[in-house]
Amino acid sequence: xxxxxxxxxxxxxxxxxxxxxxxxxxxxxxxxxxxxxxxxxxxxxxxxxxxxxxxxxxxxxxxxxxxxxxxxxxxxxxxxxxxxxxxxxxxxxxxxxxxxxxxxxxxxxxxxxxxxxxxxxxxxxxxxxxxxxxxxxxxxxxxxxxxxxxxxxxxxxxxxxxxxxxxxxxxxxxxxxxxxxxxxxxxxxxxxxxxxxxxxxxxxxxxxxxxxxxxxxxxxxxxxxxxxxxxxxxxxxxxxxxxxxxxxxxxxxxxxxxxxxxxxxxxxxxxxxxxxxxxxxxxxxxxxxxxxxxxxxxxxxxxxxxxxxxxxxxxxxxxxxxxxxxxxxxxxxxxxxxxxxxxxxxxxx
Amino acid sequence: xxxxxxxxxxxxxxxxxxxxxxxxxxxxxxxxxxxxxxxxxxxxxxxxxxxxxxxxxxxxxxxxxxxxxxxxxxxxxxxxxxxxxxxxxxxxxxxxxxxxxxxxxxxxxxxxxxxxxxxxxxxxxxxxxxxxxxxxxxxxxxxxxxxxxxxxxxxxxxxxxxxxxxxxxxxxxxxxxxxxxxxxxxxxxxxxxxxxxxxxxxxxxxxxxxxxxxxxxxxxxxxxxxxxxxxxxxxxxxxxxxxxxxxxxxxxxxxxxxxxxxxxxxxxxxxxxxxxxxxxxxxxxxxxxxxxxxxxxxxxxxxxxxxxxxxxxxxxxxxxxxxxxxxxxxxxxxx
Numbered sequence: 001x002x003x004x005x006x007x008x009x010x011x012x013x014x015x016x017x018x019x020x021x022x023x024x025x026x027x028x029x030x031x032x033x034x035x036x037x038x039x040x041x042x043x044x045x046x047x048x049x050x051x052x053x054x055x056x057x058x059x060x061x062x063x064x065x066x067x068x069x070x071x072x073x074x075x076x077x078x079x080x081x082x083x084x085x086x087x088x089x090x091x092x093x094x095x096x097x098x099x100x101x102x103x104x105x106x107x108x109x110x111x112x113x114x115x116x117x118x119x120x121x122x123x124x125x126x127x128x129x130x131x132x133x134x135x136x137x138x139x140x141x142x143x144x145x146x147x148x149x150x151x152x153x154x155x156x157x158x159x160x161x162x163x164x165x166x167x168x169x170x171x172x173x174x175x176x177x178x179x180x181x182x183x184x185x186x187x188x189x190x191x192x193x194x195x196x197x198x199x200x201x202x203x204x205x206x207x208x209x210x211x212x213x214x215x216x217x218x219x220x221x222x223x224x225x226x227x228x229x230x231x232x233x234x235x236x237x238x239x240x241x242x243x244x245x246x247x248x249x250x251x252x253x254x255x256x257x258x259x260x261x262x263x264x265x266x267x268x269x270x271x272x273x274x275x276x277x278x279x280x281x282x283x284x285x286x287x288x289x290x291x292x293x294x295x296x297x298x299x300x301x302x303x304x305x306x307x308x309x310x311x312x313x314x315x316x317x318x319x320x321x322x323x324x325x326x327x328x329x330x331x332x333x334x335x336x337x338x339x340x341x342x343x344x345x346x347x348x349x
Numbered sequence: 350x351x352x353x354x355x356x357x358x359x360x361x362x363x364x365x366x367x368x369x370x371x372x373x374x375x376x377x378x379x380x381x382x383x384x385x386x387x388x389x390x391x392x393x394x395x396x397x398x399x400x401x402x403x404x405x406x407x408x409x410x411x412x413x414x415x416x417x418x419x420x421x422x423x424x425x426x427x428x429x430x431x432x433x434x435x436x437x438x439x440x441x442x443x444x445x446x447x448x449x450x451x452x453x454x455x456x457x458x459x460x461x462x463x464x465x466x467x468x469x470x471x472x473x474x475x476x477x478x479x480x481x482x483x484x485x486x487x488x489x490x491x492x493x494x495x496x497x498x499x500x501x502x503x504x505x506x507x508x509x510x511x512x513x514x515x516x517x518x519x520x521x522x523x524x525x526x527x528x529x530x531x532x533x534x535x536x537x538x539x540x541x542x543x544x545x546x547x548x549x550x551x552x553x554x555x556x557x558x559x560x561x562x563x564x565x566x567x568x569x570x571x572x573x574x575x576x577x578x579x580x581x582x583x584x585x586x587x588x589x590x591x592x593x594x595x596x597x598x599x600x601x602x603x604x605x606x607x608x609x610x611x612x613x614x615x616x617x618x619x620x621x622x623x624x625x626x627x628x629x630x631x632x633x634x635x636x637x638x639x640x641x642x643x644x645x646x647x648x649x650x651x652x653x654x655x656x657x658x659x660x661x662x663x664x665x666x667x668x669x670x671x672x673x674x675x676x677x678x679x680x681x682x683x684x
Contacts, residue, residue: 047510047539160631162631190402190403190632191568191611191612192607193631194612195610219540220569222616223613223615258541261540261544262544263569263570265569265608266572266597268573268593270551271544271547271548273541273548274544274545278541
């Protein structure tokens with residue numbers, strides 16, 4: 001790692017306006033993170049926590065009715081929120097690539113693989129003729145499409161699900177971007193294909209030094225792929241830090257509970273449950289959004305949105321009781337056992 | 350097994366004709382062997398988990414058990430009676446005893462019916478209870494799954510995904526089901542909600558003694574929820590056993606590769622080299638499954654006889670069996 005800061009997202013705020021603007025929903029509320037070359041950050045959280053909206057805000061691909069209302073997105077020092085649409089078009093696919101969840105929907109069924117993989121290289125890198133063909137062949141080879149010379153003239157429907165997702169990866173890499181945003185890229189894949197795909201992405205990252213943003217709800221993917229993790233809840237960051245540190249000792253009650261609610265292979269230990277439902281974004285409590293579900297909530301929690309507090313090196317938690325609970329040796333989630341109880345061996349067969 | 354076998358499946362086969370073209374008038378290109386000789390049993394109060402990649406036949410087994418499809422050959426015994434031969438009253442009683450919960454709680458509940466009707470419908474069909482008694486029972490089962498009885502008058506859209514899945518479970522349990530077929534029943538739920546529903550399922554099983562056939566692709570969830578696990582590959586079981594044993598000491602090369610592909614629970618320790626996942630390629634078509642052992646083209650250990658002879662499920666120890674030529678099929682731990 002130890003690269004330069006590629007992407008610096010500062011205090012990003014994004015709103016959705018519903019019912020003709022009579023209702024404003026803050027989907028992303030003051031999210032900040034940085035991404036270095038060769039680094040992978042995982043954005044995790046449950047549906048509606050704002051992780052996908054964060055990415056769409058970075059790419060400026062928000063749907064109608066949504067807009068960025070605050071903050072900056074600096075790509076190598078340039079604020080993407082201030083670019084014209086034309087300039088932004090030069091960023092998308094060129095400097096930031098994107099891999100989406102559903103490979104069937106992200107490929108055009110009417111064009112050959114060659115046409116689709118070549119496009120970013122053609123438009124952004126100006127490659128033509130033999131050089132373009134070479135580029136496409138090497139990309140298809142890099143994502144391990146067998147016999148690329150033949151396959152590149154075929155259509156998406158002739159590929160399996162895993163191959164389609166690898167092709168989406170080849171398209172994202174086509175113009176050699178500095179950052180790739182992968183939004184749940186493996187949810188539709190089988191475990192074996194998922195493992196192959198994740199290994200492939202890691203290998204490509206080693207070779208190209210691309211920075212990866214992984215949006216996922218699967219903590220296993222974070223454990224396998226990421227250097228840093230940012231846990232989001234109701235549009236806000238609740239915990240942010242190096243993956244090993246967060247998994248070893250999560251400091252926010254929600255992050256800790258989330259880690260404990262995942263079944264462990266071959267273990268019959270009862271799962272930890274967070275009672276209740278995630279809050280309605282249109283009607284958030286005035287204080288900490290997790291306060292109604294939190295076992296350690298005190299009166300103060302309901303009064304103001306807690307700031308992100310430093311709880312370790314590069315490790316922050318948005319809980320006013322983080323330090324106090326750790327000092328008392330209490331698990332933030334309220335689970336029995338010491339705070340480090342989520343650690344243990346990998347649990348793999 | 351946790352008790353007497355409630356469901357006993359023997360040599361179950363389901364083949365589908367493939368590629369007959371529009372209207373089924375074309376010439377058949379052969380048979381897709383979706384399920385090809387599967388046997389297992391589920392005891393009372395037991396959870397049997399089925400895992401495997403897409404197309405391995407696990408959902409076809411669910412359909413056969415639910416009698417949505419009829420087997421090509423083989424037998425399903427429920428309480429000792431052949432399910433395929435049930436008719437009339439007996440069939441109705443079977444349908445009452447065996448209920449399903451599906452993956453998508455948004456697609457499986459009618460948006461036009463109130464929860465009271467969704468859950469009460471099964472009682473109207475299967476019992477002669479009065480409307481008042483049905484309403485009381487609906488309230489009871491809603492409480493059982495952690496909802497409030499007064500929520501019975503609401504429509505499905507007024508609930509979150511996790512609550513809807515609770516409604517689907519309440520519906521399945523309303524008429525005293527004895528076996529629930531759970532096809533990816535928690536896959537669509539968020540992590541914290543998934544933990545709630547898994548815990549609920551475990552609680553209900555402990556209280557009611559209901560059996561589960563759990564079908565899933567998330568290996569950690571299946572290993573947590575199931576007492577025994579069957580690993581399927583191209584229509585056949587390649588390994589069956591106690592879920593903790595199978596997930597911590599898998600013996601079939603396919604099971605080993607499958608579990609090695611599972612995502613880690615924790616990040617690897619600093620400095621620990623990434624263990625490369627065995628590159629396996631993709632599942633061949635069930636239309637023309639490979640000769641001999643169906644896994645041999647992807648198997649790192651395949652020998653000559655693997656492509657010639659089909660291995661049968663043989664015991665490793667009392668609670669564990671695998672179908673592989675290379676296994677020392679003897680009692681006792683490996684090495």
